[in-house]
Amino acid sequence: MNVYDKYLPPLISDYSALHLLFFxxxxxxxxxxxxxxxxxxxxxxxxxxxxxxxxxxxxxNDAHITIGIENFITKNALENIDxxxxxxxxxxxxxxxxxxxxxxxxxxxxxxxxxxPVLYFNxxxxxxxxxxxxxxxxxxxxxxxxxxxxxxxxIKVNIIGYNSIVNGHEKFLEKILELLKHKEIELCLDGKNNxxxxxxxxxxxxxxxxxxxxxxxxxxxxxEKEFQVPYEKILPLLTKGVFDLYKIIEDYCGITxxxxxxxxxxxxxxxxxxxxxxxxxxPFFILNLKKYLFLEFGISQISLMCLFKKRELIAxxxxxxxxxxxxxxxxxxxxxxxxxxxxxxxxxxxxxxxHQVYDKFFILLPFLGLSGREYADINYDYIGIEGFNYFKKExxxxxxxxxxxKI
Amino acid sequence: MIIEKTVKKNSFDELIALALSKPNIYxxxxxxxxxxxxxxxxxxxxxxxxxxxxxxxxxxDVISGxxxxxxxxxxxxxxxxxxEMKGLIIYTSCSEIxxxxxxxxxxxxxxxxxxxxxxxxxxxxLAKRKELPRKKIKEILKEFDECL
Numbered sequence: 147m148n149v150y151d152k153y154l155p156p157l158i159s160d161y162s163a164l165h166l167l168f169f170x171x172x173x174x175x176x177x178x179x180x181x182x183x184x185x186x187x188x189x190x191x192x193x194x195x196x197x198x199x200x201x202x203x204x205x206x207n208d209a210h211i212t213i214g215i216e217n218f219i220t221k222n223a224l225e226n227i228d229x230x231x232x233x234x235x236x237x238x239x240x241x242x243x244x245x246x247x248x249x250x251x252x253x254x255x256x257x258x259x260x261x262x263p264v265l266y267f268n269x270x271x272x273x274x275x276x277x278x279x280x281x282x283x284x285x286x287x288x289x290x291x292x293x294x295x296x297x298x299x300x301i302k303v304n305i306i307g308y309n310s311i312v313n314g315h316e317k318f319l320e321k322i323l324e325l326l327k328h329k330e331i332e333l334c335l336d337g338k339n340n341x342x343x344x345x346x347x348x349x350x351x352x353x354x355x356x357x358x359x360x361x362x363x364x365x366x367x368x369x370e371k372e373f374q375v376p377y378e379k380i381l382p383l384l385t386k387g388v389f390d391l392y393k394i395i396e397d398y399c400g401i402t403x404x405x406x407x408x409x410x411x412x413x414x415x416x417x418x419x420x421x422x423x424x425x426x427x428x429p430f431f432i433l434n435l436k437k438y439l440f441l442e443f444g445i446s447q448i449s450l451m452c453l454f455k456k457r458e459l460i461a462x463x464x465x466x467x468x469x470x471x472x473x474x475x476x477x478x479x480x481x482x483x484x485x486x487x488x489x490x491x492x493x494x495x496x497x498x499x500x501h502q503v504y505d506k507f508f509i510l511l512p513f514l515g516l517s518g519r520e521y522a523d524i525n526y527d528y529i530g531i532e533g534f535n536y537f538k539k540e541x542x543x544x545x546x547x548x549x550x551x552k553i
Numbered sequence: 554m555i556i557e558k559t560v561k562k563n564s565f566d567e568l569i570a571l572a573l574s575k576p577n578i579y580x581x582x583x584x585x586x587x588x589x590x591x592x593x594x595x596x597x598x599x600x601x602x603x604x605x606x607x608x609x610x611x612x613x614d615v616i617s618g619x620x621x622x623x624x625x626x627x628x629x630x631x632x633x634x635x636x637e638m639k640g641l642i643i644y645t646s647c648s649e650i651x652x653x654x655x656x657x658x659x660x661x662x663x664x665x666x667x668x669x670x671x672x673x674x675x676x677x678x679l680a681k682r683k684e685l686p687r688k689k690i691k692e693i694l695k696e697f698d699e700c701l
Contacts, residue, residue: 147630155594156609159587176556180647180678185592188562201559205678211651218554240637241679242586242647271587272612363630409596443610478671499602520594 148475149453153499154275157454158311158515162187163275164267165201167282171290171342172232174200174262178215178247182207183239183271186518193310193519200228206241213214215247219255229260232289232337236266242305243270265287272303273458275311275515279361280460283336285305287368292347299334301399302349304375307336307362311515312428313381315522320531322358330401336365344448349375354398356380356391360430360460381431383438384534408413417444417541418548423448424487426496427513429459433467435491435511435528445546451483453516491543494521509537509543570599571688572674577639578697581606582633582645583624588677606631610648619650625662630692633669640670640692640697647677670700 150156158166161177165187168175177184185204188196204210210218253264265285283306287395288486303326308319323333323344333344334352348355348369355366355377366377368483376398382391392403423439425432425448432450439445450471463471472478484490484502491509495517512521512526527536554602572580580596582589586609596605608627624643632638633653641663643656660671672693676686684692 150609151607151627155590155607156586159585159590162590177559181557182647182678183588184559185562185565186587188559189565190591190594192561196561199559202556203559205557207554208679211679215554219562220554223554223556240588240646241651243612244651271585272610276587441672474602494575498597518594520597 147477149477149480150475152477154453154495154516157458158272158363158518159186159266159269159271160273160275160278161239161271162191163279163311163343163515164235164237164269164282166192167279168201168235169194170331171286171337172230172339173235173286174226174228174231174233175202175235175237176428177201177203177237178242178249178252179203179206179239180241183241183326190277190518190520191514193315193514199400200231200239202227211241211245215242216246216251216255217260219252224256224259225537227260229262229450231386234260234262234264234284237269238267239269243268263357274454276361276454276459277361277456279309279311279363282469283362283365284368286337287365290343290348291369292334292349300331300389301330301398302332302334302345302352303395304334304355304366304369305336305344305358306348306350306355306366307357307359308338309359309361310522312359312361314512314514314528318529319358322382322391325391326395328395328401328403331399336461337360346512351375353453354378354394356394360463364460378426379430379470381434382530383441384436384537386441387434387438387533388530393442415546417443417445419447419537421443421447421488421491421544422433422486423491423546424483425449425511426451426453426490427490427511428452428515429454429471431513433463433470436470437552439537443537443541443547445541449487450482451480453480454538462478464533488544489541493517494524509540510543560570562582566595566599568686568690569595569605570601570677571687572600572642572644572694573601573604574693575640575697577637578642578694579604579606579631579638579640580642580644581608581628581648582644583608583610584644584648585610587645588646588648588675595618615648615652620655621654621656621658621662625659625666628659628669628671629666632663638669639700640672642693643671643673645673645675645677645680647679650675650679670697672696 250265253266350373369375
């Protein structure tokens with residue numbers, strides 16, 4: 147058996163992932179469904195409030211399915227839809243997948259009726275989030291970039307690919323933006339429109355694009371190809387991650403960040419490297435966490451496990467990075483790895499469903515792609531000094547940090 | 554065609570809680586992964602995860618329309634793991650309804666192999682209902698009475 151048959155829910159599906167991605171963008175989204183397909187998004191995956199979004203679901207019946215949905219897309223059917231958006235998004239479900247609905251035809255029809263650009267995605271509920279997010283970042287590129295050069299003199303820095311599935315609660319993006327505040331810098335986001343004091347469109351004149359997830363790379367590559375904006379993948383974990391983030395911007399933009407005391411280098415601390423740590427989660431995130439737990443605390447006994455099949459991912463990891471991660475969904479392999487670890491860093495759902503971890507030290511790290519909104523609001527951190535303090539406290543509790551007078 | 558605004562909802566866990574309310578009666582949800590995900594969390598929120606199983610079908614299963622054997626084998630494995638299980642409700646999804654998936658063979662095969670009684674509950678908006686889902690679940694549970 148595999149772990150998804152017996153222990154865990156399937157990962158967040160393709161169309162639910164796109165609901166989350168377009169949640170806070172200027173997008174009108176229509177899910178082609180008999181009506182119930184939005185339940186995973188409404189009940190499980192989205193932790194924010196839908197009230198102000200422009201997300202809709204059809205209520206397809208037998209006639210729509212037999213005759214063809216295309217024939218029912220009329221001006222009347224669309225009359226109550228909020229048009230105040232930059233573009234429309236049409237999503238398929240398992241039903242449209244099975245009956246072979248031509249989403250391109252439907253999107254062209256909507257485009258004609260609404261006089262707005264329409265993007266469509268052949269989502270189906272059979273696949274998980276990673277590939278479709280990457281496709282979506284690439285497809286929405288024309289609508290989330292500024293069409294003209296900027297008229298102010300600030301240096302532009304693009305922030306691309308932050309999404310709650312990989313990066314967690316939105317508060318972490320706000321923290322990153324707060325850390326990057328600089329009088330000479332203008333931060334430009336990939337269409338997210340609910341964040342104050344930043345530009346919500348990407349700049350073609352940016353000195354650098356910072357990419358915060360693997361899925362965002364497709365968009366950064368597009369900007370690099372067309373406007374020669376270079377990009378760097380970075381997740382500013384703990385304090386060393388924030389240092390690295392500052393260093394990248396300083397190198398590309400020729401500015402200097404005033405580093406506060408709390409972000410200065412720390413002296414080495416003594417840790418118990420006999421304890422075996424297992425981190426389970428999203429590959430990009432856990433690779434970075436392993437790196438910064440080593441750089442910050444000197445912890446070397448860390449193994450990584452992803453409960454996906456490699457082919458589900460778009461990740462363009464190097465061979466060296468891939469070799470660090472055990473990709474498996476096999477029940478025996480997963481439980482063996484859990485048994486071998488002294489300390490497990492993973493989503494709280496892992497603790498909930500695997501009895502093998504009951505006697506292990508457990509450090510909570512929600513992965514919304516697995517557990518949705520269930521644990522999105524728990525008290526944890528991974529960025530800057532608060533992230534450092536969270537892990538320091540947890541590692542001390544687990545006995546990995548055995549002496550910390552110097553910090 | 555009706556198009557409705559999508560709004561946030563709390564969990565609809567009453568139905569799965571009802572289906573799992575009888576001792577030794579278990580539930581297995583069958584359907585595309587994206588459809589059965591929500592049922593896992595409903596069962597979890599009702600503290601009934603130990604009696605809930607899921608079988609995710611893939612696109613190839615739908616095309617071939619022939620996954621009864623795989624479902625049967627999977628249920629037999631569950632029965633081996635949970636010998637106390639006396640009855641099982643198969644929650645189907647729209648995919649099974651639209652492809653006309655016939656579970657009679659599964660019900661027969663399971664009963665023949667391990668004497669486990671299996672009932673079908675067609676869920677989702679495409680299920681043709683003459684009665685409310687809650688009433689249907691109650692009827693199914695009543696039918697299990699004789700094997701408890």
